[in-house]
Amino acid sequence: MICSNLSVSFDGHLLFAGQDTVSLANEYGTPLYLMDEARIRERCRTYLDAVNEAFAGNAKVLYASKAASFKRIYEIMREEGMGTDVVSMGEIYTAKRAGFDLSLAYFHSNNKTDEDVAYAMDNGVGHFVVDNVEELYAIDRIAREKGIKQAVLLRLTPGIDPHTYAAISTGKVDSKFGSAIETGQALEITKIALSLENVNLLGFHCHVGSQVFDSDVYIRASSVMLKFISTAKDALGFEAVELDIGGGYGVRYTEDDPVIDIRANIFSVAEHMKKCADELGIKLPCVCFEPGRSIVADAGLTLYSVGTIKDIPGYKTYVSVDGGMTDNIRHALYGAPYTFYAADNMTAEADMECSVVGRCCESGDIVGENVLLPRETTRGTILACLTTGAYHYSMASNYNRVAKPPVVMINEGKSYVAVRRETPEDVASLDL
Numbered sequence: 001m002i003c004s005n006l007s008v009s010f011d012g013h014l015l016f017a018g019q020d021t022v023s024l025a026n027e028y029g030t031p032l033y034l035m036d037e038a039r040i041r042e043r044c045r046t047y048l049d050a051v052n053e054a055f056a057g058n059a060k061v062l063y064a065s066k067a068a069s070f071k072r073i074y075e076i077m078r079e080e081g082m083g084t085d086v087v088s089m090g091e092i093y094t095a096k097r098a099g100f101d102l103s104l105a106y107f108h109s110n111n112k113t114d115e116d117v118a119y120a121m122d123n124g125v126g127h128f129v130v131d132n133v134e135e136l137y138a139i140d141r142i143a144r145e146k147g148i149k150q151a152v153l154l155r156l157t158p159g160i161d162p163h164t165y166a167a168i169s170t171g172k173v174d175s176k177f178g179s180a181i182e183t184g185q186a187l188e189i190t191k192i193a194l195s196l197e198n199v200n201l202l203g204f205h206c207h208v209g210s211q212v213f214d215s216d217v218y219i220r221a222s223s224v225m226l227k228f229i230s231t232a233k234d235a236l237g238f239e240a241v242e243l244d245i246g247g248g249y250g251v252r253y254t255e256d257d258p259v260i261d262i263r264a265n266i267f268s269v270a271e272h273m274k275k276c277a278d279e280l281g282i283k284l285p286c287v288c289f290e291p292g293r294s295i296v297a298d299a300g301l302t303l304y305s306v307g308t309i310k311d312i313p314g315y316k317t318y319v320s321v322d323g324g325m326t327d328n329i330r331h332a333l334y335g336a337p338y339t340f341y342a343a344d345n346m347t348a349e350a351d352m353e354c355s356v357v358g359r360c361c362e363s364g365d366i367v368g369e370n371v372l373l374p375r376e377t378t379r380g381t382i383l384a385c386l387t388t389g390a391y392h393y394s395m396a397s398n399y400n401r402v403a404k405p406p407v408v409m410i411n412e413g414k415s416y417v418a419v420r421r422e423t424p425e426d427v428a429s430l431d432l
């Protein structure tokens with residue numbers, strides 16, 4: 001099994017976090033997002049323990065809440081002592097409702113509107129990660145109007161290719177995010193930030209990509225960023241006190257994906273950064289990590305019920321499920337692969353090749369290609385799609401006015417609803 005929170009019961013059912021997925025499907029209905037609370041907490045602790053030890057306490061872990069954003073997640077992050085990265089008024093509002101201390105939040109986005117900026121300041125968001133010069137001036141202006149000095153980091157593009165899907169690669173110079181070091185724009189925005197009275201420049205940020213397995217990607221990115229910090233010190237006399245190196249560690253969607261030892265990786269990044277800082281003659285700033293996917297991805301799976309099975313002789317077999325691109329857009333968007341199991345028939349041989357498709361009126365509504373399922377899969381079979389804790393609920397849509405599934409958490413042998421199932425009335429509730 002690709003993840004240690006999965007096992008099989010004596011009667012051939014898939015167990016997730018020790019719970020029978022078929023019983024949970026019967027209790028809560030399908031489609032259903034399940035999440036393993038203990039796994040989420042374990043991942044937070046892995047990061048927190050590793051950064052505290054490797055950087056002797058001079059480091060932070062910020063949960064990138066775009067991966068899965070709902071009230072209960074922020075409560076868990078609060079309890080675990082994590083910071084968070086937020087990207088919209090909606091995420092700020094949700095974190096606030098969970099009682100999350102927003103002074104620990106970092107506000108991202110490449111195009112914050114004046115309304116976003118004012119909302120974040122009014123709610124006490126501690127740090128802004130500034131993407132560009134226009135935004136920097138807007139933050140300074142709005143902070144002045146509010147009589148505050150806003151702490152900021154500047155998002156820079158280090159010019160690193162992380163070898164992931166093009167749509168989630170962000171560290172290259174040609175990117176909509178950040179100010180490029182290579183073009184001189186990074187030094188320029190630093191100079192401007194230092195000249196503004198209502199911003200307090202703390203340091204820099206970069207995020208090179210997501211679902212990254214290149215073990216040296218953070219090593220390469222941190223070399224570039226620390227070199228820039230030393231350049232800014234020499235050119236402008238500015239010594240950064242924070243360096244946020246973003247998120248990105250990849251997770252296992254299939255057996256082909258490698259396992260990343262996050263703790264070991266953090267230790268080698270720390271070692272490298274300390275050496276680099278020494279060589280450059282700079283003090284190592286407080287280092288922030290911003291993991292999203294690697295905190296929640298394998299703490300989640302989706303359960304579907306099989307409906308129609310269509311065999312087109314000489315072509316393909318289509319297995320339709322009661323969800324699809326509305327709860328999992330990642331296959332349609334990135335061609336992302338997944339692992340599927342017949343959750344109620346785990347001991348049968350998976351010998352039928354098929355495409356698992358959703359029920360939207362669109363041919364691209366596919367969640368898995370070349371999937372192997374048991375031949376006896378039939379209407380009513382419960383299908384599990386693994387590793388859906390990150391970027392599934394948060395990217396779910398109401399296309400075709402399909403209602404979103406609930407998020408049910410499992411903890412200490414019990415299950416509870418963290419987000420309830422939408423109804424057709426919810427979906428139409430904004431129509432005037």
Ligand code: LLP
Pocket residue numbers: 064066067085108168207209210211246247248249290291292293294330390391
């Ligand atoms: N920090 C920043 C500034 C980010 O933009 C992201 C992700 C993260 C941290 C967290 O990265 P992670 O640890 O989750 O890789 N929808 C795509 C992923 C988009 C990632 C966007 N930014 C997907 O489903 O694969």
